[in-house]
Amino acid sequence: MPSPTTDEAIRAQFERTFGAAPSFLAHAPGRVNLIGEHTDYNEGFVLPVAIDRSVRIYGRPRVGQHVRLYSLNFDQLAEFDLDDIRPSSHAPWSNYCRGVAWSLREAGHTLVGFDGVVYGDVPVGSGLSSSAAIEMATLAAFQAATPGLEIDPPMAARLAQRAENEFVGVKCGIMDQLIAALGRAGHALLIDCRSLEYQPVPLPPEITLLVIDTAAPRSLAASAYNERRAQCEQAAQLLGVKALRDLSPAVFESHRSLLTELLAKRATHVVYENARVLEAVEAMRLGEVARLGALMNQSHDSLRDLYEVSSAALDAAVDIARSVPGVYGARMTGAGFGGCAIALVETRAVSLASERIMREYPQRTGLSPKVYACVASDGAGWQQLD
Ligand code: GLA
Secondary structure (H helix, E strand, O other), X not given: OOOOOOHHHHHHHHHHHHOOOOOEEEEEEEEEEOOOOOOHHHXXXXXXXXXXXXXXXXXXXXXXXXXXXXEOOOOEEEEEEOOEOOOOOOOHHHHHHHHHHHHHHHOOOOOOOEEEEEEEOOOOOOOOOHHHHHHHHHHHHHHHHOOOOOOOHHHHHHHHHHHHHHHHOOOOOOHHHHHHHHOOOOEEEEEEOOOOOEEEEXXXXXXEEEEEEOOOOOOOHHHHXXXXXXXXXXXXXXXXXXXXXXXXXXXXXXXXXXXXXXXXXHHHHHHHHHHHHHHHHHHHHOOOHHHHHHHHHHHHHHHHHOOOOOOHHHHHHHHHHHOOOOEEEEEEOOOOOOOEEEEEEEHHHHHHHHHHHHHHHHHHHOXXXXXXXXXXXXXXXXXXXX
């Protein structure tokens, strides 16, 4: 985890690197997902939360088409021309920024270049969507630098997703970019990934969301992710629907014999996970925290046994968390194969849960976890500085 870097330090770096003061600050958050995993690319439902870890870009518009970006995390300068945007193997972190510029231009937008210092405290590669955060922060930076560049948040999310799919080359769904764009303090967001309609859902007041970073690197994540996507598409085709989203549990059960055992497992996860998201929203609206926790537990078990994207480290973190009194539920969050789990914890049980995880997880796995409470935060934006 990068050490906390203050805004003053980022501004000071800007002045050192570019010899002037920044004139805007653009930012976008990371996320956890309460429930609704591997449903977004099946055009289904998700319930993510934007968190109080973000990517910040202090910037200043330039005359002309040049973009210069200095990453404080990587201590590296990257530059490109808006007229000739290509991926960089030398500064791979900058490909998320280049990709967003490329995608904006592909959509017909005229951009103004800028200088920027980029700093993120979303841990990279832990499943908290540091890539969507840097993409959406870059998009906000272009909006700050370019007069009149107005893009509504769902469209901005789609442009960033295109950057990641086609420029960076990762076939992610739309969830991470959308929650980075639209997050709301104190709320989760129910998103329909087909229509991109969304509704903020207040988080229960008496709970804390605890993030458990398993410190286990994500292995084979990209290839296994693409394989799961392909399996879902195949299952939808065999069942004669556009996407698995189109099947209720009852209709699915009466047709599951059309699928091989493996495809039936994958589709079972997606069909029931969509139903669990809607039930979770109902539980939150009724203040039924225990029911929400039970649904999160079911989600994890389904990801472990049917979708097969959990890992020994994630399962250990989840088991330990669930054994603590005051923990309503725990599950992996994000794509899986390593990364982070989340626990829904009664606020007064937070220190007990943290202590137990810090003690027992290393004994079980030999790894040193990080545990922290996260605060549901607002989505991407920018402000002019004086
Ligand atoms: C990653 C992807 C998302 C989503 C999740 C799994 O975070 O970027 O689009 O598919 O995995 O729910």
